[in-house]
Amino acid sequence: MREGLSAVGKVARPFQGRGRGAKSPALLIGISATLFVTVTAVAQSPPFGVGRPPTPEEIRELGSAIAPDGTGLPQGSGTVAAGRELFAAQCARCHGPGGEGDVGPRLVGGRGTLRTPRPLKTVGSFWPYATTLWDYVNRAMPFDQPGRLTPPEVYAAVAYVLNLNGIVAADAVMDATSLPKIRMPNRDGFVADPRPDLGSSPRK
Amino acid sequence: MRQRPSRRDLLRLGIVAGGGVLASREALAAEADARKLGIPLGPYGERSPFEKATRWTRESKTPETGSSFSPLHTSVGTLTPSSLHYERHHSGIPTIDPAKHRLMILGMVSRPLSLSMDDIRRLPSVTRTLVLECGGNSGGEWTAPGAADAQRSYGLVSCSEWTGVPLATLLAEAGVRPGATWVIAEGADACRMMRSIPIAKAMENSLLAYGQNGEAIRPSQGYPLRLVNPGWEGNTNVKWLHSLRVADQPYMARDETSKYSDLMPDGKARIFTYAMEAKSVITFPSGGQTLPGRGPYELTGLAWSGRGRIDRVEVTTDGGTSWIAAKLQEPRLPIALTRFRMSWRFEGRDALIASRAIDETGYVQPTREALVAVRGMNSVYHYNGIKFWRVRADGTVTNA
Numbered sequence: 001m002r003e004g005l006s007a008v009g010k011v012a013r014p015f016q017g018r019g020r021g022a023k024s025p026a027l028l029i030g031i032s033a034t035l036f037v038t039v040t041a042v043a044q045s046p047p048f049g050v051g052r053p054p055t056p057e058e059i060r061e062l063g064s065a066i067a068p069d070g071t072g073l074p075q076g077s078g079t080v081a082a083g084r085e086l087f088a089a090q091c092a093r094c095h096g097p098g099g100e101g102d103v104g105p106r107l108v109g110g111r112g113t114l115r116t117p118r119p120l121k122t123v124g125s126f127w128p129y130a131t132t133l134w135d136y137v138n139r140a141m142p143f144d145q146p147g148r149l150t151p152p153e154v155y156a157a158v159a160y161v162l163n164l165n166g167i168v169a170a171d172a173v174m175d176a177t178s179l180p181k182i183r184m185p186n187r188d189g190f191v192a193d194p195r196p197d198l199g200s201s202p203r204k
Numbered sequence: 205m206r207q208r209p210s211r212r213d214l215l216r217l218g219i220v221a222g223g224g225v226l227a228s229r230e231a232l233a234a235e236a237d238a239r240k241l242g243i244p245l246g247p248y249g250e251r252s253p254f255e256k257a258t259r260w261t262r263e264s265k266t267p268e269t270g271s272s273f274s275p276l277h278t279s280v281g282t283l284t285p286s287s288l289h290y291e292r293h294h295s296g297i298p299t300i301d302p303a304k305h306r307l308m309i310l311g312m313v314s315r316p317l318s319l320s321m322d323d324i325r326r327l328p329s330v331t332r333t334l335v336l337e338c339g340g341n342s343g344g345e346w347t348a349p350g351a352a353d354a355q356r357s358y359g360l361v362s363c364s365e366w367t368g369v370p371l372a373t374l375l376a377e378a379g380v381r382p383g384a385t386w387v388i389a390e391g392a393d394a395c396r397m398m399r400s401i402p403i404a405k406a407m408e409n410s411l412l413a414y415g416q417n418g419e420a421i422r423p424s425q426g427y428p429l430r431l432v433n434p435g436w437e438g439n440t441n442v443k444w445l446h447s448l449r450v451a452d453q454p455y456m457a458r459d460e461t462s463k464y465s466d467l468m469p470d471g472k473a474r475i476f477t478y479a480m481e482a483k484s485v486i487t488f489p490s491g492g493q494t495l496p497g498r499g500p501y502e503l504t505g506l507a508w509s510g511r512g513r514i515d516r517v518e519v520t521t522d523g524g525t526s527w528i529a530a531k532l533q534e535p536r537l538p539i540a541l542t543r544f545r546m547s548w549r550f551e552g553r554d555a556l557i558a559s560r561a562i563d564e565t566g567y568v569q570p571t572r573e574a575l576v577a578v579r580g581m582n583s584v585y586h587y588n589g590i591k592f593w594r595v596r597a598d599g600t601v602t603n604a
Contacts, residue, residue, distance in 0.1 A: 046315060046377045050326055054308050054318035062308060062447055065388055065398060068456045103265055115471035119582050121462065126473070129456045136458035140395035143266065146295060147394070190465065190475040195586075197578055199481065199567040 063147070066135035070180030073134065076151035077175035080168070083160025086153055090142050099164050104143065108164045111185060124165030128190055130182040134158050134174075155179070259288060260355050268296035268394075271338065273359025276487045276506065282533065282541040283333070284362035286422045290438075292338050292360070293424070294459075295395035298444055302420075302428040305392070307374075307412070311450040314379030321428050324412060327369045332411065332434065333540045335508040337361040337480045339437030339464050339585040346581045348572055349603035353492035357603075358485045358591070361508065363541035364425075366432050367415030371406045375450070384450045388457075389431050392446040399440045400454035401433065405478075409434050412445065435510030435539045436478040437585070439464050469580035480510035482569050483588040484517055484544070484561035495550050495599035503530075503548040506541050509563035513537070516562040517544040523556035523592075530559070538564070555595040556604055 066072040088097065094104030101107065110120030119125075123133055138154045140146050149157065159174040167182065168174070259272035272291040274284055284290075302321045309317040338360035344350035351357035371387070380403065387406050390398045401410065411432040414421060421427045426443030433440045439459055454460070454476070465473040484507035489495055503521075507514045513536050518527035530544035544559065560569040572589035592604035 046379065047373075048327055048377060050323040050377060051309075051317040051319040054306075054310065054316055058306065058308060058318055059310070062310075062390075063396065065390060065447075065449055065455055067451065067453055069453065071451075071453075114467060114473075115469065117582075119467055119471075121467070123462075127458075127462050129461065132456050132458055132461055135398075135455070136462075139398065140295065140458070143269075143295070146396070189472055190461070191468075191472045193474050193477045193479075195474075195477065195479065195481065196565075196567055198570040198574055 064135075064138065066131045066138075068129045068131050068180065070131060070176055073131070073176035073179060074151040075176065076155055077173050078152050078154070078156025078159050079173050080156075080159045080163040080170050082152075083156035083158070083163070086156050087160050090149075091157065094143060099161060107161055114186070114189065122165070123161055124167060124185065126186050126189070128184055128187050130158065130162060130167075130179050130184055133161060134179060257288065259290065260359065269294050271340075271360055273355050274362050275355045276359050276361070276485065277354040277490050277493065279487060279506070282363055282506070282543050283417065284364060284541075286364065286417050286419070286425065289336075289362040289364060289416075289422070289425055290338065290360045291424050292438060293393070294397050295393050297423050298393050299423065300392060300428060300444060305428050305446065307429060307445060308447040309374060309378040309450070310447065311388070312381040312384040312452060313375075313450050314381060315377070317374075317378050319374070321414065324369055324374075324414065324429065327373055329367055329369055329415075330411065331365060331367040331415070332432075333363065333365045333537050334432065334434050335361060335363045335480075335510075335539055335541050336432075336438050336441060337483075337508070337510075339439055339477070339480070341438075342483075342485075342587045342591075343584050345572065345587050345589060345591070346576070346583070351491075352603055354485055354487050354490040357491070360438070361506075361541070363508075364416045365418065366411060366413040368411040368413035368429075368432065371410035371412055371431070371448075372408075374412065374448075375403075375406060378450070380450055383452050386451045386454050388447075388449040388451055388455045389440075389442040389445060390447045390449070391426070391442045392444040397442060397459060398455065398457045399442055399460055400451075400457060400476075401431075401440060402476075403450070405433060405436070433478070435480060435512075437464065437480055440478060464585060466579065466583035466585050468583060474583075477586055480508075481586065481588050482509035482511065482514070482561045482563040482567050483507070484514075484559040484569060485591045486519070486557055486559050486593060489557070489595055489601045490593050491601055491603050493601045495595065495601070497599065498550055498552045501548050501550055502545055503557065504543065504545045505530075505559050507532075507544055507559065507561035508539070508541050509561065509565075509567070510539060511567065512539065512564040514542040514561055515564050515566075517542070517559055518562070519544070519546050519557070519559050521548060521555050521557045524558065524590075527560070550595065550599070552597055552599075554597055556592055557595060558590050558592040558604075560590050 064072045096102045099107035110122045110125030113120045155174040162168040257275040257278040261272045264270050274290040307319045341360035342358050387401045413430045413432045429445045431442040431445050465475045466477050467473045486505035488504050507517045517530045519530045520527050530546040533543035536542050562568050575589045594602050594604040
């Protein structure tokens with residue numbers, strides 16, 4: 001911790017320091033009890049008491065954020081057929097009629113290219129979660145009018161793009177239950193950051 | 205604004221030059237050499253009209269998304285003027301009235317909170333000088349030699365003094381529930397840019413900044429409130445911050461899966477590659493500049509590391525055969541731009557110059573070849589290879 005000047009840090013650190021030097025079990029128990037009480041106290045009463053609970057309207061205006069397990073997905077559903085119509089009207093002008101890309105990025109193809117010198121990263125070849133597609137279309141698309149799509153429209157657009165990539169069938173219906181169950185082709189294509197993976201000592 | 209009477213006015217009234225009614229020939233001659241008064245005081249400063257440095261932006265059909273590059277090649281010292289701080293927006297800069305702006309803290313907390321900017325300003329604040337670098341800065345160098353000058357190849361880095369409240373303070377206010385491991389931060393820009401931040405970082409040193417370089421954060425930098433994650437790629441420093449959702453999982457946002465993940469030669473992509481590793485670039489002499497002749501120059505540049513202080517910067521002027529320690533400008537702050545300098549004599553012969561930074565963890569900035577050997581050429585982000593410039597015999601400087 002470099003400059004973690006947090007209230008939590010200030011409360012917790014003295015006990016960590018004492019704990020390291022403690023030798024008797026009785027003292028350790030005492031410290032644990034004190035720490036427990038302190039943490040509980042922090043959880044029960046805010047140190048400063050600023051702010052107020054959000055109003056239901058504020059939370060509604062914030063919109064949704066979708067986790068990969070589907071947390072946050074709203075009610076409603078959309079079909080591939082509805083998505084095809086919506087895509088032609090709202091998405092094709094930037095992404096091309098078949099999602100082949102134009103001003104906006106390409107949305108289809110690229111499977112099997114990630115290990116080649118010219119990888120093509122698309123929803124079909126690269127994105128690990130279908131929920132990410134829902135979340136992103138909902139929050140950011142269309143580019144010049146983000147936020148205008150209704151949940152059923154977003155489900156439909158997602159169904160269509162997934163179908164273009166051969167990930168769901170032409171009769172698929174996307175909703176809060178079916179979408180998180182989709183296994184994207186590149187679901188296992190991501191690894192944790194191993195850095196520093198380079199950076200040995202300079203030669204003397 | 206009423207101006208003071210000028211010397212000419214006073215002479216005309218005859219109250220200068222000994223109070224005589226007629227101004228003497230001698231006094232009129234003196235008047236011809238009088239200095240003009242300068243420009244009066246003003247409410248908000250402007251730079252000299254002779255200074256022309258600007259951010260550089262690519263032509264685009266969608267100028268609301270893209271980057272502007274800071275003019276490193278004309279920079280001096282270590283702080284970036286707020287007006288020249290690099291930008292990366294995804295759906296334009298929103299216009300936000302701070303009196304109406306609120307930060308919501310939701311999810312796995314005991315007390316969901318809605319905070320006004322006034323609420324946030326009541327809390328104990330800290331100030332830190334920090335470098336901020338786009339994860340994609342100098343990405344063009346993967347397929348060397350990148351852009352022709354320091355601004356266009358390395359200009360997605362800037363350094364500011366940030367003032368705000370530790371995120372840990374606000375999480376304590378909301379009371380993080382057991383099992384929470386992530387904070388999902390969202391901006392109030394049109395596309396509601398979102399990133400997942402491990403709660404450990406939030407507790408360590410994340411800031412909710414409202415101040416930049418002694419005044420309110422600029423709109424292009426997140427006015428009125430920005431998440432600042434010291435040492436982490438720019439994209440995680442969510443601007444126009446309006447919500448923090450405390451969660452037990454990352455949300456796998458588009459900007460942490462499809463973008464800002466680093467594709468390796470085996471086809472796997474590294475995810476959550478937050479840290480910006482040690483890096484440096486010579487800003488003078490650098491691409492596009494011309495040395496006016498032989499003789500002494502001060503070679504200078506910038507070094508930084510997302511992992512702490514810069515301990516040492518070594519410079520070569522012979523293509524990497526020998527490396528000499530440059531002087532470092534003090535104070536060397538952790539996770540901040542550090543200026544290095546070295547006296548150098550240009551003898552009118554071709555010279556291949558470069559710098560390499562070593563940070564306090566002992567990490568040595570690698571060569572481009574070493575990076576490519578491990579990561580290939582398609583990882584897009586986190587390029588930090590040693591940057592060479594070629595000073596030609598005629599004094600012109602180009603990419604090497």
